[in-house]
Amino acid sequence: MKCKINKSVLQNMLAKVQGFTERKSTLPILSHVLVEAQDDIFRIKATDLHTSIQVKAPCEVEEGGACAINAKSFYDLIRELPDGTVRIGIDDNAKAHIDVEKNKIKMNVMDPDEYPMVEFSSMDRGSPFELSVIKSMIDRTIFSIPSSAESDTKYTLAGALLISGHDELTGGYIEMVTTDSRRLSVARFSVDGKIDMGEGIIVPRKGLQELKRLMDSKDEESNILLSKDSIFFVSPDTTATVRLIDGKFPDYKSVVAIDAYPYYTRINAQELLSVLKVCAAMVSDISNCVRFSFQKDKTIVYANNPDQGEVETPVNSELHGEEMEINFNPRYFMDCLAYISGDTEIRLKGPQGPCMIMDNGKTDCKWVIMPMRF
Amino acid sequence: MQGLRKIIHIDMDAFYASVEQRDNPQLRGRPVIVGGDPDRRGVVAACSYEARKSGIHSAMSSVRARILCPEAVFLYPRFEAYRAVSAQIMEIFLEYTDLVEPLSLDEAFLDVTENKKGIGSATQIALEIKDAIFKRTSLTASAGVSYNKFLAKVASAYRKPDGITVVPPQKAQLFIEGLPIGKFFGVGKVTEKKMRELGISSGADLKKLSKDDLVKVFGKYGEYFHSIAHGVDNRPVSPERVRKSLGQEITLEEDIDDLGQMLEILDRLAHAVEQMLKRRDLEGRTITLKMKYHDLQSITRSVTIRERTNQSEVIMKHVRSLISGTDAGNRKVRLLGITLSNFQPDEVRVKKQDRQLILPIFEE
Numbered sequence: 238m239k240c241k242i243n244k245s246v247l248q249n250m251l252a253k254v255q256g257f258t259e260r261k262s263t264l265p266i267l268s269h270v271l272v273e274a275q276d277d278i279f280r281i282k283a284t285d286l287h288t289s290i291q292v293k294a295p296c297e298v299e300e301g302g303a304c305a306i307n308a309k310s311f312y313d314l315i316r317e318l319p320d321g322t323v324r325i326g327i328d329d330n331a332k333a334h335i336d337v338e339k340n341k342i343k344m345n346v347m348d349p350d351e352y353p354m355v356e357f358s359s360m361d362r363g364s365p366f367e368l369s370v371i372k373s374m375i376d377r378t379i380f381s382i383p384s385s386a387e388s389d390t391k392y393t394l395a396g397a398l399l400i401s402g403h404d405e406l407t408g409g410y411i412e413m414v415t416t417d418s419r420r421l422s423v424a425r426f427s428v429d430g431k432i433d434m435g436e437g438i439i440v441p442r443k444g445l446q447e448l449k450r451l452m453d454s455k456d457e458e459s460n461i462l463l464s465k466d467s468i469f470f471v472s473p474d475t476t477a478t479v480r481l482i483d484g485k486f487p488d489y490k491s492v493v494a495i496d497a498y499p500y501y502t503r504i505n506a507q508e509l510l511s512v513l514k515v516c517a518a519m520v521s522d523i524s525n526c527v528r529f530s531f532q533k534d535k536t537i538v539y540a541n542n543p544d545q546g547e548v549e550t551p552v553n554s555e556l557h558g559e560e561m562e563i564n565f566n567p568r569y570f571m572d573c574l575a576y577i578s579g580d581t582e583i584r585l586k587g588p589q590g591p592c593m594i595m596d597n598g599k600t601d602c603k604w605v606i607m608p609m610r611f
Numbered sequence: 612m613q614g615l616r617k618i619i620h621i622d623m624d625a626f627y628a629s630v631e632q633r634d635n636p637q638l639r640g641r642p643v644i645v646g647g648d649p650d651r652r653g654v655v656a657a658c659s660y661e662a663r664k665s666g667i668h669s670a671m672s673s674v675r676a677r678i679l680c681p682e683a684v685f686l687y688p689r690f691e692a693y694r695a696v697s698a699q700i701m702e703i704f705l706e707y708t709d710l711v712e713p714l715s716l717d718e719a720f721l722d723v724t725e726n727k728k729g730i731g732s733a734t735q736i737a738l739e740i741k742d743a744i745f746k747r748t749s750l751t752a753s754a755g756v757s758y759n760k761f762l763a764k765v766a767s768a769y770r771k772p773d774g775i776t777v778v779p780p781q782k783a784q785l786f787i788e789g790l791p792i793g794k795f796f797g798v799g800k801v802t803e804k805k806m807r808e809l810g811i812s813s814g815a816d817l818k819k820l821s822k823d824d825l826v827k828v829f830g831k832y833g834e835y836f837h838s839i840a841h842g843v844d845n846r847p848v849s850p851e852r853v854r855k856s857l858g859q860e861i862t863l864e865e866d867i868d869d870l871g872q873m874l875e876i877l878d879r880l881a882h883a884v885e886q887m888l889k890r891r892d893l894e895g896r897t898i899t900l901k902m903k904y905h906d907l908q909s910i911t912r913s914v915t916i917r918e919r920t921n922q923s924e925v926i927m928k929h930v931r932s933l934i935s936g937t938d939a940g941n942r943k944v945r946l947l948g949i950t951l952s953n954f955q956p957d958e959v960r961v962k963k964q965d966r967q968l969i970l971p972i973f974e975e
Contacts, residue, residue, distance in 0.1 A: 261808075261809060261828075384827070418969045418973045419967050419970065420970070421970060487972050487973065488972065489972060491972065492970055492972055526966065564966075591971075605970065607967065607968040607969055607970055608968055609966040609967050609968065610966040610968060
């Protein structure tokens with residue numbers, strides 16, 4: 238292999254694929270990326286066997302070829318190099334020669350044939366799905382997926398449930414649900430036409446994070462394709478796929494049933510959010526909570542940190558039902574209030590029970606949050 | 612910053628087996644295994660150094676031990692004898708300091724930063740204690756001396772039997788770096804395997820990882836691993852026995868058979884237990900109802916709930932269903948009691964993270 242590629246182009250490509258490698262695996266090859274140069278196209282492929290990506294860019298190829306090279310080392314190196322043209326070649330001793338201006342670097346590489354297959358052929362069976370809907374659903378639910386350390390083994394919580402359905406009033410919908418057992422997020426969006434996802438599928442956390450990153454980067458002309466076992470992200474120079482997993486997601490219907498919450502208060506979401514931000518600054522430690530005192534015409538938010546001080550702020554609100562005081566982790570509220578404009582309804586069950594934050598605006602999203610004990 | 616502490620960890624050598632060999636001269640020099648019957652699916656509780664040479668270790672099944680070492684002598688444990696020795700060594704410890712934290716019958720931490728004999732050298736104290744133990748019990752112990760519990764504990768296991776290992780602060784880093792990962796207190800087989808998969812085989816490797824990385828993989832223990840890898844362990848030597856359960860019971864002045872009356876009494880007990888729990892900042896998951904019938908037959912009924920509690924209402928809710936599994940109402944009762952156990956571990960208690968409730972769909 239012998240080729241020339243622009244340094245910043247290469248750097249961007251490497252940045253994009255980093256998250257798709259698996260550094261902690263016992264298979265060293267998974268911490269590598271597959272680099273291919275052929276027909277004046279430079280391709281980088283990466284996979285952890287569940288999420289895969291391929292990026293490509295034009296380059297000048299003198300001699301086609303491929304190698305597997307450590308993703309992080311390669312990226313770290315390229316970042317530090319001066320702008321200009323990178324010349325890449327491979328010798329017979331399994332070394333890549335990377336030259337930019339006066340810099341001459343040799344890096345160990347692995348046999349490209351050992352690299353797991355990264356192929357996107359099943360993409361043809363996927364049907365296009367509105368990217369903005371997928372992105373909105375991920376944004377509104379990703380924060381309540383447990384980290385790998387805390388995920389439950391009994392349920393497939395280390396991912397988001399994606400499920401479709403049909404509602405008498407609103408028609409067809411698609412719904413993403415996540416829970417870390419302390420809170421639960423449901424983002425529902427209307428869809429035209431029919432999609433069938435059976436009992437629902439699970440999108441693993443890592444895949445979701447990578448999809449979000451790709452969608453946040455606002456590639457032009459990017460699309461989402463949905464098939465029975467994968468989600469694909471496709472743009473002119475990037476193709477990525479997340480393999481969906483089968484799993485048992487807890488039956489969450491009873492938690493989001495509106496009848497379970499007889500009381501509610503109506504409050505301005507952004508006003509409450511700004512008050513909670515102040516409280517969260519006071520109780521930065523996660524063991525500390527914020528007390529919500531739901532009263533007839535206002536909600537008083539109170540935070541107390543024995544080491545620092547206290548904050549107490551009333552927010553106008555309109556309570557329907559009994560007055561009560563409940564402690565919550567303010568972060569849980571902040572995560573979802575950020576996505577609500579105008580008024581929100583906080584539905585309540587009782588002083589020790591969960592509350593449900595509703596966004597009945599453009600979307601139909603619900604967040605259930607369990608309180609903290611006094 | 613406070614001055615460095617002086618911590619000693621004393622660990623008796625092959626304790627149960629050594630007591631048996633001491634009390635029965637015929638067993639000396641022979642492989643001795645104390646534990647369960649190999650014919651009845653027992654396990655090895657302790658074994659003499661002669662038995663260890665054949666690869667036997669505690670917690671191994673007795674059957675396997677017999678295969679490895681057919682000539683070994685199998686003995687049932689005699690806990691009275693071990694407890695008597697334990698009391699003797701405890702007495703010795705208390706001659707030096709009141710800050711003694713027994714971990715089991717045969718090992719304890721001592722904080723001798725300030726000691727009753729005014730001895731400046733912790734090594735000197737450790738040697739004196741070893742000497743006193745041998746003089747009074749004819750048994751040997753190994754000692755680890757350092758400036759925190761983790762290092763003292765690891766050090767005592769470093770040279771066994773009858774050894775002493777001192778890890779002064781200036782040598783701590785080198786000592787930790789050279790330590791195989793399996794020797795770290797808190798690293799069992801599973802964690803060791805995980806560590807090795809991550810390329811961690813020694814303290815030096817462990818040190819290279821950031822706290823965030825360790826927390827990502829090992830959860831709350833990640834922080835602990837990060838601290839000890841850097842020689843930091845601020846846990847105090849706490850003489851207070853770790854409480855396993857807390858309860859209240861009452862012998863009634865007259866035997867009763869009225870269920871309503873019993874529940875009234877139990878409600879008062881539950882409130883008392885709630886107060887006791889709150890004073891100690893404890894919450895338990897297991898609720899036990901104790902009852903003694905008029906004929907002195909004693910029974911207990913218990914239930915383990917998902918969320919720890921210290922609330923009398925929660926306790927009573929479960930007591931009410933527990934009582935339905937007894938003969939209360941049909942037989943006269945002379946004693947009633949409520950006990951909470953299965954408390955949160957210390958680190959949780961400090962952080963109080965479990966004040967966060969979980970969704971009802973995740974409750975058992």
